[in-house]
Amino acid sequence: MRKIFCLVVGMLVISAHAAEIKTSAGVEFLAANGKEIELPESHKSLELGAGRYQLVVRYENSLKNGQKEVLFTSSPYIVEVDIGESDLMLSIPKLRTEKHAESFFRDPEWILTNQDDASSLRVQSKKLVGNGFLPYSNIEKAIVEYNKKNSLVFDNGKILSLKDAIFSESNNYDSQVDTVSQLKIWYNKATNEEKKSFRQWMISQDFQ
Numbered sequence: 617m618r619k620i621f622c623l624v625v626g627m628l629v630i631s632a633h634a635a636e637i638k639t640s641a642g643v644e645f646l647a648a649n650g651k652e653i654e655l656p657e658s659h660k661s662l663e664l665g666a667g668r669y670q671l672v673v674r675y676e677n678s679l680k681n682g683q684k685e686v687l688f689t690s691s692p693y694i695v696e697v698d699i700g701e702s703d704l705m706l707s708i709p710k711l712r713t714e715k716h717a718e719s720f721f722r723d724p725e726w727i728l729t730n731q732d733d734a735s736s737l738r739v740q741s742k743k744l745v746g747n748g749f750l751p752y753s754n755i756e757k758a759i760v761e762y763n764k765k766n767s768l769v770f771d772n773g774k775i776l777s778l779k780d781a782i783f784s785e786s787n788n789y790d791s792q793v794d795t796v797s798q799l800k801i802w803y804n805k806a807t808n809e810e811k812k813s814f815r816q817w818m819i820s821q822d823f824q
Contacts, residue, residue, distance in 0.1 A: 634663045635699050640707030642677035646692055649770055650759050664699045670768070670775040671695050672744055672759065673706065673726070681714040688714050690721045692752060693741040694762060696775060703731040706739075 639645065644659040646652065648671050653659055662671075675690040688711075697704070707727045711717045729736040744762055746752045763769065769776055 634665050635701055635703055636661060636663050637671075637697070637699065637704040637706060639673070640705060642675050642711075643706060643708060644674055644676065645671055646674055647672035647755055647759060649775060650756060650763070652755050666699055666701070667774045668696060668698050670759075670763075670770075671697060671706075672755065673741075675708060675711075675717070675721070677711070677717075679714045679717055680712060686714055688717045690717070690724075692744040692746075692755065692758075693724060693726075694744050694759075695726055695739050695741045697728060697739065702733075705729040705731060 638661045639659075645662060646659070648662060648664075649669055653662075672692050672694055674692045675688070677688060678685045679688045680686075695706070697706070705728070707729065708720070708724065709727070711720060724741055726739040726741055727736050728739050742762075744752070744755075744758055746755075746758045747761075752758060767777060
């Protein structure tokens with residue numbers, strides 16, 4: 617309970633309005649900005665302040681397989697969405713059969729609909745790759761590995777490329793940022809004198 621409470625509070629911007637993003641039938645949120653979502657009611661709806669967010673989503677639904685119905689569960693996928701003042705709906709086209717779902721999730725496109733004016737856009741996604749027998753038992757670890765591989769970091773709760781983070785004025789990076797990325801960020805933010813001092817220190821460490 618406390619974990620998801622801190623997640624939502626951390627992502628809300630102090631303003632008169634926080635937009636709500638919901639999911640359609642079968643689609644659920646698993647994580648937002650690197651943090652696993654634990655409360656069931658938060659799997660279908662999140663309130664977020666303005667900004668760009670990294671969301672992990674999954675589709676799970678009963679679908680036809682011949683005369684039978686089977687439970688189809690997709691792999692988790694990472695999508696990045698821009699949140700403004702309008703409420704949004706994240707959905708996929710209607711899937712009726714297991715075969716249709718398997719085909720769709722080879723390269724899925726998610727539909728992001730503005731609830732105010734009904735306009736929509738297609739959002740690309742990338743499959744979240746896990747490891748081991750239960751690859752998504754630690755979804756936060758899988759997200760860390762994904763972000764490390766793709767040079768992404770969280771700055772004040774918002775997703776940034778490492779390049780943008782380097783030139784950001786903020787110094788408030790998520791603790792999940794890997795050490796090499798942190799070193800790159802801080803080195804590029806340093807003054808010329810600080811860089812010189814750091815290089816001299818590195819050389820001295822090599823010869824100890």
